[in-house]
Amino acid sequence: MSESSRALDAVQAERWLSAPRYRRYLAVANGDHALAMETYSWxxxxxxxxxxxxxxxxxxxxxxxxxxxxxxxxxxSVDERSSLFRLEQGVQRARARQRRRNQVSLSRVADAKRGLSSAPTHAEVVAALTFGFWANLTVAERTPTLWNPMLHRAFPRGTARARVHDLVARVVKFRNRLAHNEPVFSTRTGLEDRLTEVQELFELIDPDACAYVAGTSTLDAAIASCPIPGLTSATGLR
Incomplete structure (x- = not known):
């Protein structure tokens, strides 16, 4: 084994990962340092x-x-005359909430444009928008302005806005945990539950793409290689 790939001892691992994160893995490994590091890699x-x-x-x-x-x-996203994020409907209080949501959306569109060309295309801006931007479009106060007239058509007839919003919000939170390499095991994250939510949303929004991704995914194989039996169940260890 080369010097660059040698194993870390406990002190080195704790310095690298931080004490709370390292101890989380050490706890599920019953104090076995080597198993803790294997679990972290997994x-x-x-x-x-x-x-x-x-x-x-x-x-x-x-x-x-x-x-x-x-x-x-x-x-x-690029038409300055677009009134999409100026839509308001209902009583004054409802309009005020919608107006605040619209300002958030406009701000996120502006953020997405930063770093693009001086005249970005609509497709470029859409691709640069965060998952959180899309989640903000299905909040309850936007039911009369966005969901009822437009966004409900992206889903099978009868799909409830509240269910869609809950799924998207949960998937966004799960995505952020994955992106920050947070532990995927615990009763708080419930890996099995989160993956069920990902599949449910995917099947609602695009069942054909969902089936294709399922056939090419490496996730099941990665999960199956868990070095600690039962760690990935929805009722796993904290």
Whole structure:
């Protein structure tokens, strides 16, 4: 083994990972340092495979939402005359909440444009928008302005806005945990539950793409290689 790939001792591992994170892995490994580090490496592989699959889902969500929004508001992300994020409806209090949401959306569109060319295309801006941007479009106060007239059409008839929003919000939170290589095991994260939510949302938004991604995913194989039996169940260790 080369010097660059030698094993770390406990002190080195704790300095690298931080004491709380290292001790989390040491706890599930029953104090076995080598097993703790093996589990950390496994977690990294699962997170990497998971972020790929969730990334595919994110693309499906943003493109489905954009299709529906663009039917009424073409090039809404680059058209300065677009009234998409000026839509308000209802009593004064409801309009005020919608107005605040619209300001958040406009701010995130502006953020997405930074780093792009001076005249970005609509497709470029849409691709640069964060998953959180799309999640913000299905909050309750936007039911009359975005969901009812447009976004519900991205889903099968009868799909409830609240269920969609809950799924998207949960998947966004899960994606962020994966991106930061947080532990995928615990009763708080419930890996099995989170993956079920990813699949449910994917099947709702684009069942064909969902089936394709399932056939190419490496996530199940990564999970199956867990060095500690039972660690990935929804009722696993904290």
């Amino acid at each position: 977690n990294s592989r699962v997170a990497a495979a998971g972020i790929v699959d969730v990334g595919h889902l994110e693309i499906a969500v943003r493109n489905a939402y954009d299709r529906e929004l663009s039917l009424r508001f073409p090039d809404w």
